[in-house]
Amino acid sequence: MRYNERELLSLARQPAEKAAEILMRVPKKGSVLKKRLVKLVVNFLFYFRTDEAEPIGALLLEHCRITKEEENVFSISFIEEPERKYCFECDSEEQCQEWIEALKRASYEFMRRSLIFYRNEIQKMTGKVSPLESCCQVVPGGFGQEQGLVLS
């Protein structure tokens, strides 16, 4: 699949939501835990060799599952291949939990659900649609359209 690598590399250099040196193992036969610089930027998780400026790889964090494994360890897998796990071993349980929380929130789809939630809450309180959310994709297919008021 072709992709705009230059822009993705540029994204990898942006300020991160979260970054740390973590032991990581990719779901390949015979692969072992290796120390990587792991960096969360928008809905991408980049991973670098610790002394290199360019990432080895990137994971798009949509439709993924973040699972707590054993102590200090969490994994990322994707819906269509749940057994293929990227494993991460943190320095502490606390760090592990922080990463799990951050990664669970790091998808566009998660934010879309948040937006729908807040919109509904505001609508419940006032009967009005916030003018703010008419200017973004809330429910796909509803872009640019007014979200109809529920007139009961």
Next chain:
Amino acid sequence: MKLNERSLAFYATCDSPADNTGFLYKRGERHTAYHRRWFVLKGNMLFYFEERESREPVGVIVLEGCTVELCDSAEEFAFAIRFGGTKSRTYVLAAESQAAMESWVKSLSRASFDYMRLVVRELEKQLEEMRWGPAAGCGGCWQSPGSWKPKPLGPERSPERLPALPAVLPKENGCAVWNNAPGADQPPDTSSCGGHDGEGNPRPPPLPPRRRASSSEAGGTRAAVAESPSTFCRLHEQYGREVARLRQDWLEKRRGLRL
């Protein structure tokens, strides 16, 4: 750089709803011929397929940090996706109608994760202000009523929210008129939402009037909340009735305006 391509392809083709789909002509990189491709926009990823029925995308454009502009091109209904940086490629696309072009430019302008995040935070702030007044977000014991997964950031986690904002302001993403800073002017095409003041800035929804909890004096409302969940429920109900009345008034007024 490796990318989880299989997962990307799955994301592109699975039945999760797309923000926009349609045929667009894409200008080639080296040769200026246009190729008709089936485009699928999901979040900040623009996938393109050889055919509508293709099982795998030919490619994807990561849209984070892009700007979308109309294009001076011999091709009708053309627009461009541009990135900052000296060697960045510009993607020139052409729609098949004026309406399609406008729809694509609009949805692509709003497609960044950063922008979505700003909007969500702004709504979250609005909701808190509505519930607890303009000083909301600093009370300690507010619990989000009702269950909702995933858990929203409540006030007890508000100290985390600020550091999570990118240190660099989000890049301009969209047509020149867009300003992605929170609380900025409305984009030009928000139409009849109502609630705008003279300058076109949104008027905040009416705050429920402050009520005194029956057993405490002014300012005791928050202390009352901190005391027990039943006090919260009572207040929630009181505010709820007030809000329902306000809503009824507003609805009637609106119906009156329509006639």
